[in-house]
């Protein structure tokens with residue numbers, strides 16, 4: 001068995017969708033202006049990250065009928081941002097979250113292939129199936145797909161996109177002035193004819209084969225259907241499993257699904273989202289973490305959080321006081337729209353929270369902090385580096401999608417202080433391999449279609 005240390009993979013999550021950004025911090029800047037994306041990407045590239053990651057909110061969140069504006073609201077289009085970032089960076093991968101429920105395969109496949117061209121092979125697609133009719137209404141596709149149907153569509157969507165991406169031979173363009181023929185042969189570009197449950201298309205792809213063949217396929221979804229989809233298509237999973245034993249169990253579950261698909265363990269990387277708070281000492285870090293938590297969870301945010309589960313207005317309650325004594329309104333569950341919450345057993349959850357608050361003597365705000373905090377690794381740079389290393393060596397993860405709390409400078413300190421320690425441990429790159437694609441930087445195997453193409457050409 002190899003004794004070589006497993007290498008850590010890192011991605012940089014631009015804050016602002018589904019995580020609590022401390023936009024009130026005086027160092028925080030715009031989530032819209034290009035300068036923010038540019039700084040964020042260049043810093044991550046300075047830290048040799050595999051990729052920059054953008055989540056996507058498909059509709060503005062609403063709470064009690066109003067736009068929820070206790071967190072940042074709004075962002076430019078994902079693919080436009082990534083294309084712009086491609087022009088000011090050289091090595092870092094560019095991964096966007098794009099829904100397979102509300103997009104169309106041909107357009108999205110073309111857009112992603114184009115990003116792969118413009119970035120010299122750095123594109124990635126986080127395939128999400130998205131949630132509900134509320135999001136769908138923005139696309140006039142309100143609620144037309146049940147959960148399992150969304151995955152059927154996702155599977156057909158990605159399979160079809162791959163057919164298009166593979167339809168151009170790598171040597172399709174000859175540009176032969178002597179013969180006056182632009183294409184190398186009559187069958188240089190295959191026709192795709194697809195009649196499926198969700199899509200019925202026939203035609204030819206208008207974008208030549210891109211440097212990676214197709215973008216790295218990332219997946220975020222946790223259900224058994226989601227995990228099966230990942231085992232079939234994904235090369236990276238963006239997960240939320242960060243507690244050590246839970247992360248190990250998730251890792252074993254998903255990697256265990258790969259042999260059934262004829263895939264090896266290394267063909268899928270698992271990178272959970274993780275926050276961090278760095279301090280000069282453990283006590284200093286704990287103090288800073290507390291400041292961050294209080295900034296992330298204001299009294300208003302804490303009440304809004306409980307209202308999502310209670311399904312009713314709780315503004316009469318003091319966030320610094322005990323949990324509401326009123327019972328939840330099971331019918332009122334649409335109080336928040338535009339955010340995925342996986343609470344099915346409301347009375348059970350409320351009872352558990354009451355018990356926890358009483359046992360630990362927690363106020364509403366403290367309880368919400370302890371439930372919602374994604375502070376992740378807290379400690380000295382050495383502690384954080386050793387924790388990251390431990391997770392990766394113990395097969396709890398292949399690395400992390402690192403989330404800062406402020407924007408766009410939130411990852412600077414991580415790059416300055418944690419990355420060098422990972423390098424010293426011999427578990428992290430000290431430079432990007434020259435001309436490497438995102439798939440190569442992630443240590444993923446080459447595409448089968450590329451291998452076939454090489455056999456064909458060779």
Ligand SMILES: Cc1cc2nc3c(=O)[nH]c(=O)nc-3n(C[C@H](O)[C@H](O)[C@H](O)COP(=O)(O)O)c2cc1C
Pocket residue numbers: 017018054055056057058097099127128129130131220221222223224225226227238239240340
């Ligand atoms: C870690 C994680 C991140 C996600 N990020 C997004 C996102 O940025 N945009 C989005 O529309 N859906 C996002 N989703 C929702 C998924 O698309 C999916 O709809 C949802 O998780 C339901 O699938 P599941 O039951 O398999 O988990 C995310 C899900 C997970 C688990």
